[in-house]
Amino acid sequence: MLDIKFVRANPALVQEALDKRGAKISLDDFLAMDQKRRAILVEVEGLKAERNRVSQEIARLKKAKEDAENLVVEMRAVGDRIKVLDEELAAIEGEMENVLYYIPNIPHASVPVGVSEADNPVVRTWGTPKPMDFTPKPHWDLGESLDILDFQRGAKITGARFTIYKGLGARLERSIINLMLNTHTDRGYREILPPFIVNRQSMMGTGQLPKFAEDMFGISGTEYFLIPTAEVPVTNMYGSEILDGDQLPIHHCAYSACFRAEAGAAGRDTRGLIRQHQFNKVELVKFTKPEDSYAELEKLTADAEHILQLLELPYRVITLCTGDMGFSSAKTYDIEVWLPSFETYREISSCSNFEDFQARRAGIRYRSNPKAKPEFVHTLNGSGLAIGRTVAAVLENYQQADGSVIVPEALRPYMGVDVIRPE
């Protein structure tokens, strides 16, 4: 959510930012509502001030056993008028809030202007795909022939885009989770295991709601939602709090299952682990002072990359252009891992600086010193990494001509085996 004072003071700048994003929102109506709101506020507050003053006068008169009936009658009328104005005010504030909640973040000045993923520049590339003297199989074929992934039965017990991991497949998923959590905690992130279900307010806080309700799994009969990412519970942990400046930066890592309805994505990546309604992810979340957030974004991205380096998986980093960025983000790097069967790089992590966009929605503030006024923190997060896609990348990049898969060095202590063969 943007600062209404900032919007008021810089309407042209905000409008330009919205246009660059391709957001079809006009601020004119909003600014007109803002003006009306303040006019009503001035009137109603004046009336309330009068009522407060006269009410004290009534108290004084009654104590002195004098007649106050005239004033009471007068204030009754004032009270009626206040009630009417308060209702008008609530209506207009509701409308404004509704607009404000649907306005995306303003892109950082360093974000390239563009309309689609085709305009995302590559920042750097790490590693080179291993040459293969055979045709690489897609991970779903490998998973099925090794009997470690079961898409058929996953669909039977739940539905499409739900997968069962078996044997060393389950072990691989768990090993990757542990490798990531151990690595990140060693590098200064405090581990969190959050609830996988959150309330509506948390979903508002990080920006999934109200705009993207159709992408979420809500729990019928309740106001609860399955989390689409650990970002939601972990970021909202400090909602409505004022932190001490010396607590910052806060670095958290968190494993969670993630649940996404992604109604609009049907038809893409229908096979394999790439696009599931339920997947596992280790998330990195940071709370920083505003002046540090962009340096922290670089470090966070590097921490996510570090996992791919440990696994020796080739990847590249791209900057999302203005037209391709997520709703809440001010700047996003995507990390894309090489998938041989796709003959391309696919997203495995998304690292974003939200600046104060989420902090304002969720009410996460800090004091730079004990006497300072509270300011909004900056929040950042990134996948560190998506587990299912990492499994896919490991299977595909480490496959051999005979259909077996070599276990990457870094995972062997967790896996207990060097090679995955049909059992």
Next chain:
RNA sequence: GGAGAGAUGGCCGAGUAGGUCGAAGGCGGUCGCCUGCUAAGCGAUUACACGGGCUUAAACUCGUGUCGCGGGUUCGAAUCCCGCUCUCUCCGCCA
């Protein structure tokens, strides 16, 4: 799930036969004083949001709102009424 108790400022804790209470007192914090150092002591100060005025801005100042959340009664609500949420205790159930 059933029964009961509770929710006040950073923390503890007063305040309910409605009236000058944003809220006593204590602790903690900050600033100043004092003091070989430390400890102790003395004084002052110490919520947040929104809006008006002033201003480049801040500071300042005025006002409004906030005593879990939302609504109601009333000239006036921390105090009365209704709904909700959360916490605690006991019972039941349960991994």
